[in-house]
Amino acid sequence: MVQEDSIFIGASRKPDDTYQRPEELLLKYGNRHGLITGATGTGKTVTLQVLAEAFSNAGVPVFCADIKGDLSGIAAPGEAKDFLLKRAEAVKLDPYELRETPAIFWDLFGEQGHPIRATISEMGPLLLSRLMNLSDAQEGVLNIAFRIADEEGLLLLDLKDLQSMLAHMATRSAELSGRYGNVSKASVGAIQRSLLVLEQQGGANFFGEPALRIADIMRTARDGRGAVNVLAAEKLMTNPRLYSTFLLWLMSELFEQLPEIGDPERPRLVFFFDEAHLLFNEAPKALLERVEQVVRLIRSKGVGVYFVTQNPLDVPETVLAQLGNRIQHALRAYTPRETNAVKTAADTFRPNPDFNTFQAITNLGTGEALVSTLEEKGIPSMVQRTLIRPPSSRIGPLTPEERRRVMNASPVAGQYDQMIDRESAFEILQKRAGQGGQQGEVEKNGGWTLPDFGNGPSGGRSGQPRPSNRQTVTEAAVKSVVRSVGSSLGRELVRGILGILRK
Missing domain, CATH: 3.40.50.300 (P-loop containing nucleotide triphosphate hydrolases)
Known part of the structure; x- marks a missing residue:
């Protein structure tokens, strides 16, 4: 048939x-x-x-x-x-x-x-704003956080990275407001409270490596x-x-x-x-x-x-x-x-x-x-x-026993079980405050056939870490929704579309 x-x-x-x-x-x-x-x-x-x-x-x-x-x-x-x-x-x-x-x-x-798991940088500011139900002003502050993280080489991988980044911004609110527009401590505090709720709902398990x-x-x-x-x-x-x-x-x-x-x-x-x-x-x-x-x-x-x-x-x-x-x-x-x-x-x-x-x-x-x-x-x-x-x-x-047997025989068994905490925004900001950090990364491949996307065995993700926000604030908003950035020409087209939408 x-x-x-x-x-x-x-x-x-x-x-x-x-x-x-x-x-x-x-x-x-x-x-x-x-x-x-x-x-x-x-x-x-x-x-x-x-x-x-x-x-x-x-x-x-x-x-x-x-x-x-x-x-x-x-x-x-x-x-x-x-x-x-x-x-x-x-x-x-x-x-x-x-x-x-x-x-x-x-x-x-x-x-x-x-x-x-996904990293904070991969999720992007627009999807995070929707996840936390932020206001327009708070979303703007979150976009600025991603922008500053890129400029200062601060990787945003997990929730504590973003929380540290926001605390860092709060101490520099006067300086940053002059460069990017109003970055109020009230907006930063509101985002921090939303992150706390997200963490309690299991977000700490999802965001990371x-x-x-x-x-x-x-x-x-x-x-x-x-x-x-x-x-x-x-x-x-x-x-x-x-x-x-x-x-x-x-x-x-x-x-x-x-x-x-x-x-x-x-x-x-x-x-x-x-x-x-x-x-x-x-x-x-x-x-x-x-x-x-x-x-x-x-x-x-x-x-x-x-x-x-x-x-x-x-x-x-x-x-x-x-x-x-x-x-x-x-x-x-x-x-x-x-x-x-x-x-x-x-x-x-x-x-x-x-x-x-x-x-x-x-x-x-x-x-x-x-x-x-x-x-x-x-x-x-x-x-x-x-x-x-x-x-x-x-x-x-x-049954729970049957599920465990399937998981133990899985081609990805052991690859994602342990969370990795390498040096990122939290550790770097702690270093600036006189504290040290540790860096580490583990990757293991399974036994099944992996598709080849033409970008290496990682399936489109190279061995180099992604920046917190590879584009401008405006482009990051687009990336977090559709990620349609396959080529330089694609980036330019999407930037134009977003500009029209926000008029």
């Missing part, structure tokens, strides 16, 4: 209520992005699991968030349960193989997966299957702003580091953004425009982005227009807003004369969905009422 150039999603229902026509997603359009929506309990997580398995089997690495812990079962073989066997028979999935998918577990807190190498989430196993990177997000979801900011940072890093390849025969990476509405909640207009730009342009890097959310209204219309592959599970229409959501979802599909799309959305059973993918020449297919195929891996979470 599964072809080398497509992945099998399920079988569509005929007018006589039998399932026969296979519904597939062409791999060459896998980077044209997608949307998975539906009410709670309608099967979105299982659909995500099916797609992640299928992309992995096609040799495409996947990154996805595990909101409830259920997705961890992708690393274990499925069980031959009656309802799964019946569904496999209904969609004519023969043979129906039960096997695990190569998985790597990650966790920003380092509890249920390998730690993920060794920073995540993009190549490590783009691995392929020895049998050619792509690794499915599962981000443990149960604890992370208690701080939704950190969750959405991290995933936006990760997309921005992919955008910056990966080279342009046009439309490949299959994606280089597929990125599933669960609870996608968190990205857009209370986001300023400039940030939304940057998200739209990333979604529109990152496909030429070979990356497909799939948003998963309950309501299609959660995604801005400008972003929704970029999503070519749609899977719509059941929605209910008990309130005017819900009715509007169902109508919006129905209107985004190419109509099928065999059924009423609006009514079908409200009548779908668990495991059923309306599916429309891009056909030849990139034209959306006619919407089909589809029974989603059963996954080959386990539906449900791993």
Whole structure:
């Protein structure tokens, strides 16, 4: 059933209520992005699991968030349960193989997966401002902090670096105000308090080194299957702003580091953004425009982005227009807003004369969905009422012992477990106050195949440390959102765009 150039999603229902026509997603359009929506309990997580398995089997690495812990079962073989066997028979999935998918577990807190870290300088002032919900004046002070750090050779790697930098600025507020505009101690103090809250929420674990190498989430196993990177997000979801900011940072890093390849025969990476509405909640207009730009342009890097959310209204219309592959599970229409959501979802599909799309959305059973993918020449297919195929891996979470076994056998085991604290702004400022510091750095490579981005084995990150802010204050704001700085010409274009936005 599964072809080398497509992945099998399920079988569509005929007018006589039998399932026969296979519904597939062409791999060459896998980077044209997608949307998975539906009410709670309608099967979105299982659909995500099916797609992640299928992309992995096609040799495409996947990154996805595990909101409830259920997705961890992708690393274990499925069980031959009656309802799964019946569904496999209904969609004519023969043979129906039960096997695990190569998985790597990650966790920003380092509890249920390998730690993920980013440096303060990589995150940038604009994303940090959003993470801490700073005012415009406070964001301006934070931009100045990055500027001064560059001018004085002070690396901003972890939270204590930024805290030391801000304290340093407070002692020089009069001098700095004359050079950069008002740098008030009140604004510095407000940022320091926000950093304290961020630290208490786990930010101290996230910011630091060794920073995540993009190549490590783009691995392929020895049998050619792509690794499915599962981000443990149960604890992370208690701080939704950190969750959405991290995933936006990760997309921005992919955008910056990966080279342009046009439309490949299959994606280089597929990125599933669960609870996608968190990205857009209370986001300023400039940030939304940057998200739209990333979604529109990152496909030429070979990356497909799939948003998963309950309501299609959660995604801005400008972003929704970029999503070519749609899977719509059941929605209910008990309130005017819900009715509007169902109508919006129905209107985004190419109509099928065999059924009423609006009514079908409200009548779908668990495991059923309306599916429309891009056909030849990139034209959306006619919407089909589809029974989603059963996954080959386990539906449900791993036990703690099983998770530990997977982590111990991981190709990145030991690479990120210990935080490194080399000489940076904190140590240098302490030295200026008469105290010493230590410097150290450790890096270890795993055993799986790493992609070659044409920038060395680090996957776009050279052996030299990044400056705290490689650009001017204005450019840093752009970099922290889209990181679209692949060439000197690209930098100039982005600077111009930002200038227009801020007028």
